Amino acid sequence: MKLGNEQIKGIGFEYNITLFQDFDGLSNEILQLSNLTNIVVVTDKNVAKLYLDEINKELKKLNLPVYHIILKPSEKNKSIDRVKKVYNKLASLGCDRKSLILAFGGGVVGDFAGFIAATFLRGIRFAQIPTTLLACVDSSVGGKVAVNIDKGKNMVGLFYQPVFVFAPIHTLSTLPLREWRCGVAEVIKHALLSGNKKLVEALNTTKTFKNFYLSEEVKTFILESVRFKASIVAEDEKELGKRAILNLGHTIGHAIESFTKYKKYSHGEAVSIGLVTELVISQEVQNLPSVVTQETVGTLKKLGMPYKENFSMEDLIKHTKYDKKNEQGNVKFVLLQKIGEPLWGIQVEESVLKKSWDMQRKL
Ligand SMILES: NC(=O)c1ccc[n+]([C@@H]2O[C@H](COP(=O)([O-])OP(=O)(O)OC[C@H]3O[C@@H](n4cnc5c(N)ncnc54)[C@H](O)[C@@H]3O)[C@@H](O)[C@H]2O)c1
């Protein structure tokens, strides 16, 4: 059953992001594409175990050869070292320029399979079938595809848009709590950046993670996030300017992840603390009313997300310097003047960072 859809349109690309209850409807989406020879489902072991039979049943309706490439889960495997193996596998399966790759999973699968699709035979078509909240509200939309190298995450990649995004939200029923939090942090980020009333309202009314996938809020989280992200990407696909605002909370968030060696916090948990800290910095530098920070902390508390951390800013500052968004060694921040009014590319003095960090500690 179709639950809603949104279109993304930029220079040289246009595609639909559709929310479905389950996989019923996927074959229709694929049928809109012409000249397909075969389909390759790229997924990870966890998703395959839960949903491969179900998606296969739907794909059978197409009467096309369907192949599977099942990756080991986790960020570690989104690596350039795995790429060659997958290219060889595609070649040995006889994939050609008319093959379609389905990136079926969370952001790791989406980024990796998208990278493969963008580069194999100089680019073949791919569609995103996101199965985590983060992938639904963020990574499946916008066309950033990438793999990691030893020196850092997402260091090798392209802007390469999918032919469609199909979000089967019943898959969110099996999402672990920490993964749900990853998505929620991005939704809060979108609400702060856009001031979108429906998002703010859904964040206020959403109560619990349990059975979240059956709630009205899940649809609002996804459709309004996608609407907002699509509008930014349409304006600035290659992140030469405004798209940078989507990094709100991430300068500090990434530094927290890096400082804690990617062990203590999931990405969303680190971003959650990052958002609060960057709101406090915004109070100091852009006169953001403190009520915005207080309300955001209230939402995070209600949702059981972390919002403050105690280690020293000196340690963290070192880690902000590694961010790949930095220019000529300068750390750049996205800050808010008001809800819905972000500024990007702002340098912040260390004394202000330290003061803001101390303020977030006391929240
Ligand atoms: N391209 C972009 O614009 C963009 C934006 C944000 C993040 N990202 C990338 O996304 C990645 C993170 O994505 P993620 O948070 O979805 O993580 P993920 O893909 O690692 O998925 C998280 C975990 O949940 C499991 N999983 C997936 N779907 C499930 C389901 N329905 N039920 C139960 N378990 C399920 C996965 O196997 C994995 O173990 C990072 O690599 C990040 O760099 C990309």
Ligand SMILES: [Zn+2]
């Ligand atoms: Zn993020």
